[in-house]
Amino acid sequence: MTGAPSGAGSPRVWIAILLIGIATYGFRLSFIHLFGRIDEVPPGIKRPLRYVPPAVLAALVLPDLMTLRPSVAATLLDERLIAGAVAGAVAWRTENVFATIVAGMATLWLFRFVVFA
Amino acid sequence: MDGDRTDGSSPTHDPTGDSSLDDDHASDDRFVDGDLWAGVRDVSPLMLGIVPFALVAGIAAVDAGLGLAEAIGMSVIVFAGASQLAALDLLGSNAPLAVVVGTAVVINLRMVMYSASIAPYFADYDRRLRAGLAYVLTDQAYALSVAEFDENPGRSRWRYYLGAGASLWAVWQVGTVVGVVVGTGVPDTWGLTFAVPLVFLALLVPAMKDRPTTAAGVAGGAVAVVAAGLPLNLGLLVGAITGITVGLVTEVVGA
Numbered sequence: 170m171t172g173a174p175s176g177a178g179s180p181r182v183w184i185a186i187l188l189i190g191i192a193t194y195g196f197r198l199s200f201i202h203l204f205g206r207i208d209e210v211p212p213g214i215k216r217p218l219r220y221v222p223p224a225v226l227a228a229l230v231l232p233d234l235m236t237l238r239p240s241v242a243a244t245l246l247d248e249r250l251i252a253g254a255v256a257g258a259v260a261w262r263t264e265n266v267f268a269t270i271v272a273g274m275a276t277l278w279l280f281r282f283v284v285f286a
Numbered sequence: 287m288d289g290d291r292t293d294g295s296s297p298t299h300d301p302t303g304d305s306s307l308d309d310d311h312a313s314d315d316r317f318v319d320g321d322l323w324a325g326v327r328d329v330s331p332l333m334l335g336i337v338p339f340a341l342v343a344g345i346a347a348v349d350a351g352l353g354l355a356e357a358i359g360m361s362v363i364v365f366a367g368a369s370q371l372a373a374l375d376l377l378g379s380n381a382p383l384a385v386v387v388g389t390a391v392v393i394n395l396r397m398v399m400y401s402a403s404i405a406p407y408f409a410d411y412d413r414r415l416r417a418g419l420a421y422v423l424t425d426q427a428y429a430l431s432v433a434e435f436d437e438n439p440g441r442s443r444w445r446y447y448l449g450a451g452a453s454l455w456a457v458w459q460v461g462t463v464v465g466v467v468v469g470t471g472v473p474d475t476w477g478l479t480f481a482v483p484l485v486f487l488a489l490l491v492p493a494m495k496d497r498p499t500t501a502a503g504v505a506g507g508a509v510a511v512v513a514a515g516l517p518l519n520l521g522l523l524v525g526a527i528t529g530i531t532v533g534l535v536t537e538v539v540g541a
Contacts, residue, residue, distance in 0.1 A: 182356050185383060189373060189390040190363035196397035198420040204405035205416055216537075217530050218403040222429055223503035224529025225396050226490035228522050229368070229425070231507030232514045233483035249480065256484050260491035266331035269491075273484040277477055 248280035321442040325449020328434065332426050333457055335485030338478040339367050340458045344465015346371055350378030354466050361462040365455065366424070367482075369393040372519060385518075392518045396526060400428040407435050407443050419444060422451030429489040497540055502533030 204210060234253035238244045256273030263269070340361075347357035352374070364370055369390035376386040400423055408416050431447040494500040506529020513521035 181383060182352055182377060183359070185373060185377060185386045185390075186356070186360045186363050188387045189369060189394075190360075190365075192387070192391045193364055193366055193369065193394045193397060194421065196394055197401055197423040198417060199398050200402035200405040201408055201416050201420045201423070202413075204402075204409045205411070205413060210406045210409075214402065215406070217534055218399075220499060220502040220530040220533030221399045221403045221526075222432060222493040223490060223499045224506035224533060225399060225522075225526045226425070226429065226486050226493060227503040227507030227529060228510035228525030229396075230483045230486040230490055231511050231525075232521065233480075233486075235511055236514070237511060252480070253483065253487060256487055257491060260488050264492055266485070266488040267334060269488040270331075270334045270481055270484045273487070274481060277480050281477065 248277055248285055251280055252277035321445035322449040324434075324441070325431075325446040325451075326453050327449075328430055329426065329450040329453050332430075332454075332485050332488070335481035336426070336454060336457055337461050339482045339485075340461020341465040341468075342479050343367055343370050343374075343458075344462040344467075345469060346374040346378075346465075347462070348466055348469060350374040352377070354463070357462055357466045358459070361459055364390070365421070365458065366390075366394050366397070367458070389518050392520060392523060395523055396425075397423060399526065400425070404428055404432060404447075407432070411444060415444060419447060419451070422448070422455050424451065424454055425486065426454055426489065427451035429493065433492065498533045498537040501536040502529040505529045505532035 230253070233249070235244060235247055235250045244250075252273045255276040256269050259265075259272040260269040343361060344357055347360065352360070360370055360373075364373075372393055373386050373390040376389060401420065404423070408419060411419070427447060427450045430450050431443070434441060434446055435443055490503060494503045506525045508525075509528040510521050510525025513524045515521070516524065
């Protein structure tokens with residue numbers, strides 16, 4: 170049946186959880202398993218891996234901080250982007266995770282409840 | 287939090303560096319506690335962002351019509367927040383199963399890159415330990431550990447990583463349950479989920495440490511924003527791959 174109801178008790182939910190879980194564990198295990206069997210990591214693989222942290226983390230973060238809108242002003246005058254910029258500056262100066270999160274949240278609230286309110 | 291650098295961490299620093307000697311079977315309990323504890327300690331400020339993330343995962347599970355067992359099942363079996371939120375959103379709107387699974391799988395494909403990146407550090411461990419370590423591979427445990435392994439080669443890698451990874455796992459499970467049980471107590475306008483990208487930002491900034499890594503980050507982020515509208519959340523992968531490519535090109539051109 171294609172129209173099976175979702176929600177509690179539905180096998181649909183458990184099937185989704187299991188399939189996603191198996192695939193995700195496979196991804197996590199993939200190279201960790203493989204590199205135990207080969208002695209040296211080929212340099213052709215090693216070099217690009219250096220860029221995984223900045224590239225992936227930036228691709229995760231930036232879409233949460235900004236959305237492209239029709240005008241430049243509307244894109245830049247976004248409380249999330251401003252808060253992200255402040256938090257980024259704090260992260261750069263202090264390298265302190267706690268200070269980064271506090272600065273980002275405080276800036277977000279300042280603009281959401283005071284400046285843009 | 288950073289003031290206690292002097293305690294157990296310096297004696298474990300072994301300038302000869304390689305993992306195989308002190309890593310396989312610890313003969314000294316101080317080292318176990320020192321390295322494991324260092325992972326727990328270093329991950330603790332990140333919890334400021336993980337706790338709201340986990341609460342939201344629990345709340346989203348209720349919103350999507352899941353029961354407590356299903357919500358816990360998802361957090362234990364999948365254990366990957368961004369994909370859980372996307373899957374719950376789609377489950378709640380009765381999307382086809384293939385779309386639910388496909389979207390979550392694409393979001394989690396980045397784990398392959400983390401796995402490849404951290405694998406050389408774990409290569410000396412036996413198969414069972416590696417299989418266990420893989421289970422707690424997350425953005426945060428990965429980014430923290432790789433940075434620490436480079437900075438402090440004397441660390442027992444698996445203990446440091448497990449300290450961070452297991453802490454994240456425990457907080458994630460408890461947070462999910464609290465989210466399911468307590469539900470939507472905090473008003474949406476507070477935007478507590480904004481703490482999630484702030485955690486990633488705090489990991490991203492120190493990862494951009496020279497010109498090629500900075501170029502990789504800038505390009506990856508910019509492309510992900512432009513590609514944000516792509517189906518199945520493909521923008522994340524397109525951005526990540528572009529960023530890695532730009533990093534490599536910058537390395538070659540700048541040399």
